[in-house]
Each structure stands twice: as structure tokens, then as C-alpha cells.
Amino acid sequence: xxxxxxxxxxxxxxxxxxxxxxxxxxxxxxxxxxxxxxxxxxxxxxxxxxxxxxxxxxxxxxxxxxxxxxxxxxxxxxxxxxxxxxxxxxxxxxxxxxxxxxxxxxxxxxxxxxxxxxxxxxxxxxxxxxxxxxxxxxxxxxxxxxxxxxxxxxxxxxxxxxxxxxxxxxxxxxxxxxxxxxxxxxxxxxxxxxxxxxxxxxxxxxxxxxxxxxxxxxxxxxxxxxxxxxxxxxxxxxxxxxxxxxxxxxxxxxxx
Numbered sequence: 001x002x003x004x005x006x007x008x009x010x011x012x013x014x015x016x017x018x019x020x021x022x023x024x025x026x027x028x029x030x031x032x033x034x035x036x037x038x039x040x041x042x043x044x045x046x047x048x049x050x051x052x053x054x055x056x057x058x059x060x061x062x063x064x065x066x067x068x069x070x071x072x073x074x075x076x077x078x079x080x081x082x083x084x085x086x087x088x089x090x091x092x093x094x095x096x097x098x099x100x101x102x103x104x105x106x107x108x109x110x111x112x113x114x115x116x117x118x119x120x121x122x123x124x125x126x127x128x129x130x131x132x133x134x135x136x137x138x139x140x141x142x143x144x145x146x147x148x149x150x151x152x153x154x155x156x157x158x159x160x161x162x163x164x165x166x167x168x169x170x171x172x173x174x175x176x177x178x179x180x181x182x183x184x185x186x187x188x189x190x191x192x193x194x195x196x197x198x199x200x201x202x203x204x205x206x207x208x209x210x211x212x213x214x215x216x217x218x219x220x221x222x223x224x225x226x227x228x229x230x231x232x233x234x235x236x237x238x239x240x241x242x243x244x245x246x247x248x249x250x251x252x253x254x255x256x
Contacts, residue, residue, distance in 0.1 A: 008145055008181045009154060015177030016157035021164070024050060026156065031102055031124035032063045032094070035112075038119045039090045044081055046163075052081060063094035072254035075244065076218035082207065084214050084244050086111070122152045130155050135162025142166060144183035209235035214244065217254050 020026070023046065025037035036056055040049045056077060060066040066074070069091065078087035089111025096109050103109065106117035119131035130136070130150035139145070139162045147154060165172050171188035179185040202208050209231050212224040223232065236252065239245035246253045 008143075008178055009147070011177045011181070012157045012161065013153055016153065016160055019164075020156070020160050021046075024054060026123075029124050029126075031120050032066075032097070033057055034124045035093065035116070035120050036090065038116050039086050040081055042086060043083065048081070063097040066091055067095035067098040070256060072218070072256065075214055075254050079211070079215045079218050082211060084210070085242055088243070119155075122150070122155050126152055131159075133159065133162075134168075135159050135166075138162050138168060139166050142171070142182060142184040142188060143178060145178075145181070206231070206235055206238065210239055210244075213239060213252075214254070217245065217252060223252075 025034055028034065033053075037049065037053055040053055040056075059077065060069055071088065071091065074087050074091050075084055078084055081087075092110035093112055096103075106112055106120055107114065109117075112120075115131050115133055118129040119133075121127040122129045122131055128150055130147065132140070136155070136158045139158050143166075161176070161178075165176050166188075169190055171184075171190065173179050173182070173186045173188065176182065176185070209224070209227055212227070213232070213235055216223050236245065236247070240247050243255065246255055
């Protein structure tokens with residue numbers, strides 16, 4: 001390993017040992033628990049995921065338990081985490097594990113892509129793999145760092161650096177443990193806020209309406225008020241097409 005790489009690794013890992021957030025899924029090597037955390041964390045803030053992850057594992061502590069759970073219960077427990085199809089793919093992956101065990105190639109599991117496979121492989125099984133999420137990619141691009149080896153702690157440290165210091169809209173180079181080895185230190189170009197196309201409000205999106213429909217069906221309450229009938233019908237039709245909702249005449253329900 002080149003000296004520059006060793007120095008970068010050492011500085012980053014020392015910082016991570018001091019500053020890492022105490023996240024509950026970092027205290028386990030259970031592949032099921034880590035898989036659940038990785039799926040929940042996709043486009044969902046850490047603070048929202050922590051209590052949901054803890055409640056999920058209390059209800060379904062292992063892959064066979066989740067595989068045996070009714071789909072309606074799984075979707076009901078997922079309410080508020082968004083992208084409800086992730087819950088179904090997670091249950092399908094656990095059904096595969098319950099029947100066949102954990103495959104060597106984790107991408108064989110339903111709905112598991114390269115990043116999630118690498119994360120579970122590294123953090124649960126200790127494999128020399130680097131899970132490259134948005135935060136890790138940003139850090140690698142800004143620093144021009146090319147690791148020769150990728151022990152699990154290095155992947156966690158790169159994620160932590162990207163999430164807390166080398167952020168998309170705030171590069172805190174003065175607090176960065178590897179600023180002395182970074183190609184972009186104190187010269188990171190951050191796009192001005194409001195640049196580019198105007199973003200759609202979440203409340204105006206089809207995903208918002210889909211989530212409200214799932215929430216209503218899971219809790220046994222009426223469909224949401226205040227949403228135009230056309231938007232509501234479009235959301236319901238997409239949920240039915242995705243297998244997340246059953247429709248028999250005018251009656252809607254979650255899958256059995």
C-alpha cells in the first residue's frame with residue numbers, strides 16, 4: 001500500500017473511532033439486522049430510521065420471522081418510511097434466506113442491488129468490499145482517494161465523513177481529518193441553492209398520495225381527504241399495478 005494511502009486511511013480511521021455516531025446497526029454483525037437498516041436508510045433520514053429499525057427488529061427479529069409475516073402487516077409497519085415496494089422486496093429477500101440461507105453472492109437476493117450487497121457483505125460478513133453510496137462517492141470524487149483495500153471500518157468511515165463533514169452543500173474542510181490529503185480541500189465548489197430546475201413539492205407528488213393510501217388502509221381509516229379524485233385514482237391504480245393494494249370492485253385492501 002502506498003504511503004499516501006496508508007496516511008489517508010490512518011487519519012480517517014482515527015477520526016472515525018473518535019467521532020462516529022452511535023447508530024444501533026453499527027453494534028451488530030447480524031446480516032438480517034444490517035439488511036433491514038440498509039433498506040430503510042434508502043432516501044430516509046437516519047433520525048427517522050432509528051426508532052423504526054428498533055421496533056421492526058423487536059417485531060420480526062430474524063429473516064424467517066419476516067418471511068412468515070402477512071404482507072399487510074409488513075406494509076403497515078413500513079408506513080412513513082416511503083417507497084413501500086422496498087418493504088415487499090425486503091420480505092422477499094428474507095423468504096429466500098429463510099429457505100436457502102444467505103447466498104455467497106448477495107445480489108441473488110430479490111431486490112438487492114450492488115450497493116446493498118456490498119454493505120451487508122462488508123458490515124455483516126467482514127468482506128473486503130466498499131459500499132459506494134452517495135456520500136462515499138462524493139468523498140472519493142472530492143479527495144481523489146483510491147483505496148487499495150477496503151476493510152469494513154473504512155467503508156463506515158467514508159460514509160460518516162460524507163454524511164457529517166464532506167456534505168453535498170457544506171464541505172467543512174476545516175474539520176476534515178483528511179483535508180491535508182484531499183485534492184479539493186478548501187476549494188470545493190458547491191452549487192448555489194435554488195439553481196437548476198424547480199423541485200416538485202413532496203405533497204404534490206404521486207408518492208405522497210400513495211403513502212397516504214397505504215397509511216389509511218393499514219390503519220383502517222378512510223382514504224385521505226383534500227386530494228383531487230384524479231390524483232387519488234392515479235395513485236390507487238399504480239399501487240394495484242405494483243401489488244401493494246388489492247381492489248375488488250370498490251373495496252380496497254392491503255394484500256393478504
